Amino acid sequence: MEPAAQRAALEALMAEQGASFAELSRVIGRNPAYLQQYVRRGSPRELAERDRALLARFFGVPEARLGGREAEGVVEIARLNIGASAGPGRIAEDEARRRPGALSQALLRELGVRPAAASMIRVDGESMEPTLSDGDEILVDRDRREVRGKGGIFVIRLDGVLMVKRLRTAVGGLELVSDNPAWPVQLARADEVEVIGRVAWLGRALR
Numbered sequence: 177m178e179p180a181a182q183r184a185a186l187e188a189l190m191a192e193q194g195a196s197f198a199e200l201s202r203v204i205g206r207n208p209a210y211l212q213q214y215v216r217r218g219s220p221r222e223l224a225e226r227d228r229a230l231l232a233r234f235f236g237v238p239e240a241r242l243g244g245r246e247a248e249g250v251v252e253i254a255r256l257n258i259g260a261s262a263g264p265g266r267i268a269e270d271e272a273r274r275r276p277g278a279l280s281q282a283l284l285r286e287l288g289v290r291p292a293a294a295s296m297i298r299v300d301g302e303s304m305e306p307t308l309s310d311g312d313e314i315l316v317d318r319d320r321r322e323v324r325g326k327g328g329i330f331v332i333r334l335d336g337v338l339m340v341k342r343l344r345t346a347v348g349g350l351e352l353v354s355d356n357p358a359w360p361v362q363l364a365r366a367d368e369v370e371v372i373g374r375v376a377w378l379g380r381a382l383r
Contacts, residue, residue: 179222182243183215189235189242204230238291250278251291253315279315279377287376293319295373297331299340303354304329308340308378318373323350333370340375 177185190200197212204210204227213219223231223242232239238252255277277296284291299312307329308314316331323330327344334352341362342353350369352362 177240177243179218179243182222183218185242186211186231187215189231189237193235195235200231200234203234241292251281251284251294253277253279253291253294253296255296277313283377287315287317289315289317289376290319293317293373294376299378303356303359304340304342305356307355308375313379314340314375315377315379316373317376320374320376321371323371327351329375331372331375333372334364334368338372343369343371 190196197215198208201208201210201212206227214223225244228239228242228244232242232244235241236256237254238244240252279294284294295316295318296313297316299308299310299314302310314331321330323343323345327342329340330343331338331340332343332352333339339352342355344351344353346363349363349365352364352369354361
């Protein structure tokens, strides 16, 4: 990635997450104006590897997003430190980032998921049993947000609550279906549901 593109990538992440130059400069142990000079004046020309690694960890994104090299054979995937509810639901007020996960490039190609559009998130609750279990970690493809045909499993936000549900189109909106038959089907208007992305893969520890 060219130096100008690296600076633009940092600015884009700052805009996405509402971080300031001074705050980020403190994260990497520099004076408050350090990153503003880097972005605005191109000084230094490139970030030190240590600084880039600290910023990537702060934002919860792969280092490659800031100009670092991808690990050979694997791709780092951003993780959200919050569960997508498959139960009563939780308000997503603290979608903090945590250390990125890693998946093989071959798997992502097979799934048709771009690394930049991928996020990993934990499942909370039992409403999607037996398909998804409490504690499963799922891969969300943010490029795929349109509900078509028979639908699929999506991470959504409804009334401030982050949840994972099977979505189907319905007259007047969307059906929010829980695979666990003990949970009733919900109907919501399409404009009430923010679709974050489609679930493309899940990881599960054997019990």
